[in-house]
Amino acid sequence: MKGPLFYAKILLFGEYGIIKDSKGLAIPFNAYRGALKTSSNLVDNAKKSNENLQRFYDYLANLETDLVTFNLKKLQKDIVNGMYFDSSIPQGYGVGSSGALVASIYDEYAADKITVLENLTREKLLKLKEVFSLMESFFHGKSSGLDPLNSYLSLPILINSKIDIEPAGIPSQKEGKGxxxxxxxxxxxxxxxxxxxxxxxxxxxxxxxxxxxxxxxxxxxxxxxxxxxxxxxxxxxxxxxxxxxxxxxxxxxxxxxxxxxxxxxxxxxxxxxxxxxxxxxxxxxxxxxxxxxxxxxxxxxxxxxxxx
The missing domain is CATH 3.30.70.890 (GHMP kinase, C-terminal domain)
Known part of the structure; x- marks a missing residue:
């Protein structure tokens, strides 16, 4: 198997402020990306990633929520068969390495998932953010859910407040000095x-x-x-x-x-x-x-x- 690519993200503005309900602006950063892959011979980083996915599976299997359900049987089977997250996104660098992983697991294993192709109302965006917040809390203890949301949608996102987020149009790049x-x-x-x-x-x-x-x-x-x-x-x-x-x-x-x-x-x-x-x-x-x-x-x- 080889899953779709999910990109890194950069929070241009809003670090810490978004925890306290001020504005934020996040953009996808396509220089780094990750995808789910499977190998019968896991070594080094792939082996580490596979073990990490098993821990993530345990966490998801014990989540008590009505927001989302996962095809846990398939997820467990794929992990046993050597699935890992193949990623060029540096970890611990603030560009959303766990966000891309969460987005890829949601995309592949969530039942009744909200897809990128449907009309993304504010309610759907907020629901996605909430689901991603729950999932990514496994990695950070507390997560806004914004990194996986950005990675999943691959769109710039404007955060007006915790309950008001929208896709944002950012000015196209120019060949200037800045x-x-x-x-x-x-x-x-x-x-x-x-x-x-x-x-x-x-x-x-x-x-x-x-x-x-x-x-x-x-x-x-x-x-x-x-x-x-x-x-x-x-x-x-x-x-x-x-x-x-x-x-x-x-x-x-x-x-x-x-x-x-x-x-x-x-x-x-x-x-x-x-x-x-x-x-x-x-x-x-x-x-x-x-x-x-x-x-x-x-x-x-x-x-x-x-x-x-």
Whole structure:
């Protein structure tokens, strides 16, 4: 067997904010992808993946929910026959490796699944998000369900709030100087510890105030600028967001990148923000001049995501 491809995702804006009901914007990232495959000779990563699928099967078999049912018999049989998730999506990098896996399992084994081809009403999108949240909680302890949703639909998704999500039209890429890029921290980040740090910080009234008055507001403006193609305003607001994140989310930024982050804000060569939960993996960069950013960050691995 060989299943369909599911792509990585990038949450351009909204990390942590979406946990607390502010806006978010996620886009598929086709440079990385994964698919279910079967092999009679499992070694290394394929073997590890197969064992992981068995644990995931146990989790799904014990889910108590009316939202979704799975063809568990077929799933178990396929795992025994050597099924694994063949993926180029780096794990612990904030680009949705578990999301693509969840999407592929839902696509192959969910009974009465909601398909990408039908009219995706808000109710259907929310139901899918809820199902995916339940499924992906196996990997992260707590999941918004957004990564698998993005991977499953392969569409940009605008999150207005927990109960209001919609497919989004993003401006088509131009051959300009500006860019969104990924900066490789070359360390793996784990979602759960980072989310726990955030939840503990949320117990402080000052932090909650900063989230609602500064972080969420600036994130919302950045999303509006991006969707409207207002690049000039976008960079001013992303710079502001970068400052807010550096000041308030230091534990989520690998220590080796605190100075790199500051340098971008000081020189205006680039502005950095978290990609996913942080703690390692990729850091997301925005620049008005990609060549200048490449020069400024010449000691690091960069990957292009989107051109302005």
């Amino acid at each position: 860019a969104v890029f990924l900066l490789d921290s070359e360390q793996i980040g784990e979602t759960e510890p980072m989310v726990n740090i955030f939840m503990n910080k949320m117990k402080s009234e000052g932090f909650r105030k900063m989230i609602s008055e500064e972080f969420a507001t600036t994130t919302d403006i950045c999303i509006d600028n991006f969707l409207q193609g207002d690049v000039k305003s976008l960079f001013g607001n992303v710079k502001n967001l970068s400052k807010i994140v550096l000041k308030n989310f230091k534990p989520m930024i690998p220590v080796a990148f605190h100075k790199v982050w500051e340098k971008g804000i000081k020189t205006n060569d680039y502005y950095l923000k978290l990609c996913g939960s942080g703690g390692g993996g990729y850091i997301l960069g925005f620049t008005e001049d990609y060549q200048k950013a490449q020069q400024s960050l010449k000691d690091y691995k960069l990957e292009l995501v989107y051109r302005f």
